[in-house]
Amino acid sequence: MKKIIITLDGFSSCGKSTLARQLANELNYVFIDSGAMYRAITLYFLRQHIDWQNETEAVKALGKVSLDFRYNPITGNSDMYLNDENVEALIRDMLVSENVSAVSALKAVREFAVAQQQQMGKKKGIVMDGRDIGTTVFPHAELKIFVTADPAVRVERRFKELFAKNPNITIEEVKNNLEMRDYIDSNREFSPLRKAEDAIVLDNSNLTREEQLSLALKWAREKI
Numbered sequence: 001m002k003k004i005i006i007t008l009d010g011f012s013s014c015g016k017s018t019l020a021r022q023l024a025n026e027l028n029y030v031f032i033d034s035g036a037m038y039r040a041i042t043l044y045f046l047r048q049h050i051d052w053q054n055e056t057e058a059v060k061a062l063g064k065v066s067l068d069f070r071y072n073p074i075t076g077n078s079d080m081y082l083n084d085e086n087v088e089a090l091i092r093d094m095l096v097s098e099n100v101s102a103v104s105a106l107k108a109v110r111e112f113a114v115a116q117q118q119q120m121g122k123k124k125g126i127v128m129d130g131r132d133i134g135t136t137v138f139p140h141a142e143l144k145i146f147v148t149a150d151p152a153v154r155v156e157r158r159f160k161e162l163f164a165k166n167p168n169i170t171i172e173e174v175k176n177n178l179e180m181r182d183y184i185d186s187n188r189e190f191s192p193l194r195k196a197e198d199a200i201v202l203d204n205s206n207l208t209r210e211e212q213l214s215l216a217l218k219w220a221r222e223k224i
């Protein structure tokens with residue numbers, strides 16, 4: 001069977017990562033959450049108090065960042081490692097969410113992450129989710145999916161997810177963060193969030209996880 005590259009892009013909290021992970025499991029492909037990489041870089045910049053608007057400082061700091069995904073036998077998923085430290089939980093923190101879009105808008109950061117993502121796709125057999133995967137990282141991917149969902153549904157889903165870990169979080173905070181990230185991600189100069197021309201739109205507002213998976217699997221199998 002032919003191995004392909006599958007990209008999933010879309011706004012924040014559309015359920016891209018969940019679908020990408022399920023697809024990868026079904027197809028026995030590698031799953032890469034590209035957002036985790038941008039979050040880990042942001043965590044490093046915050047911890048080291050990097051003035052990232054200063055390009056020289058940002059580039060110097062990136063030289064000290066090493067990212068990799070490692071399998072976690074307990075969850076069965078891959079965790080994000082930053083300089084050999086498991087930061088999977090830390091990168092989901094609100095402080096990281098509040099700064100990640102600004103950090104991701106930097107040219108040096110994008111070049112750093114995109115080069116590694118392209119390397120990961122060399123052997124194909126990969127499902128990667130993010131914002132610019134179908135447009136910039138793998139413009140020749142065999143299957144591109146652009147995931148959307150009603151904004152209210154997205155806020156609700158994200159709130160439930162975050163509330164389980166932090167009962168102090170408010171729905172307003174979550175809504176503001178999603179709106180801010182979507183705005184910055186869509187309006188930045190370098191690889192803004194866009195639907196690739198040849199991407200299929202998947203609106204999952206009224207779909208169960210099983211329904212969206214079976215649709216995506218059908219599209220994937222048509223290409224394999």
Ligand code: C5P
Binds near residue numbers: 034038104130133
């Ligand atoms: O996917 P997730 O919501 O975790 O991504 C966090 C942030 O990382 C996004 O809001 C966006 O700013 C950035 N990102 C990006 N390009 C990608 C993936 C994520 O700019 N391919």
